[in-house]
Amino acid sequence: MSLRRAVQSVVLALALPLILIATWWFTTANSTSFYFPPLKTIVETFQPTWLEDPVSNSRIVTEAIPSLGRLMAGYLLALVAGVGLGVAIGSSAKLRAFTEPVMEFFRAIPPPVLIPILMLFAGIGTQMKILVIMWGCIWPILLNTVEGVRGLDEILRDTARCYRMRRTSALFHLIIRGASPQIVTGARQALSIAIILMVISEMFAANNGLGFTIVQFQRSFAIPEMWSGIILLGLLGVVLALIFRAIEWPALAWYRGYRQAQRGGE
Template sequence: MTTTTPGATAPLARTGARRRRRGGPLWQRVLLAVALPVVLIAAWWFTSAGSQSFFFPPLREIVTSFAPTWFEGRVFSDVLPSLGRLLTGYALALVVGIALGTAIGLSPTLRAYTEPVLEFFRAIPPPVLVPILMLFLGIGTTMRVFVIATGALWPILLNTVEGVRGIDEVLRDTSRVYRLGPAARLRTLVLRGASPQIVTGARQALSIAIILMVISEMFAARDGLGFSIVQFQRSFAIPEMWTGIILLGLIGVVLSLLFRAVERPVLAWYRGFRQSQRGGN
């Protein structure tokens, strides 16, 4: 009869617990991630195979026209300019949103004065501002970047305010006892403590920024993904129009993966803290 000591089984138990926390082995997580997209693509392929509709062509025809449409000049003339405006507006929203949100969250007086104004401007849909911004900023890149930044600002700003407000008062008192300077307190306590909600707002803002990128390029534009999709629709190039929609979805997936790659090290301390809490319970 074989006996197993508790010390020998402890590493196996810890490994199993870590796998359960991560959601299982890597191959299983990859399979779960790609299963639904594969099923949806297969369903689209077979249901549209015999389509005679002009506006809903077979997926085979759309896939065939994808490379000629985008990889023969449009990458540099339309895709890269769109991505440049998207990243510039998103970065601007991040900087302004985190800075203003931190200042408002730290000051109850400033929060009381600004909250009604913030709620008013948050309720205005950014696409409504496009005609107004065109009057003041023209129809160039500046207007489009401003539209993206304006719409992406609010999730970041409001989540930052709530994250800073929610920092434990005990931690604030501890930082005072240890006489941390303003810069060290801002870096190690305020921004770090509010980072889970800041990241949540940044994730929401990324989706909004992609939507506003397309919308801003549909107004008196000369390049960009939104401009190209509208031009395909107006010229009845329906397969090419569908390739633009698919390309937008692929860009969204890639940006989401990049966001997760940045989010993982930023919130590593938070995941470790949550795991230690679960382990303690």
């Protein structure tokens, strides 16, 4: 990528956020509303609220880190289970027909509805929150994996059988790799769901976490602090999306080359 294209990409990526921030800043500059304070006030509140000294006792450490730990645990469990089950179901027409009605039933149940039920079985601790995140994240990963495996070219499967490719090699180099664009799509959708469920699960019977802290600010009418927590959630979402893209880019390099070759041959 040339320097000019790189600069253009950065400008395009930052243009809309800067416009929105400037609009928020100037439209609320003279705000006297208790519930919608000026953005300047929220920004001034951010540092003492989340980054006060000493650093070891800041809310970033005591609230954000536990939230991220639960998010990553639930997300990774959903990723492993979703890809594993998706490959098995997508590879077998009989298993797919057997499980499809059940999958459609459970995917239609909103994960927050299950929080009171999970509290009965898993308690009110970290385990319950991880299960909520996992339950919500597994469906986009599972369903996209099933469709990705189903969409594999039958000629590739026949070629692998003709060359007597070992099952483990076929699994990783043919099935999972061939379905990886769909798997990545499901994983990207699940990441957004994980952030939402992380916050919702921490609003029920919790004593730490970003969701718990934001609700506490709201209940104590610390409105600028509440808004600063919402902004922090958005920033964490951006950081996680950038990390996801940094992993996705090399993982799907082969797919981008394949698509370019297809367009070049047309």
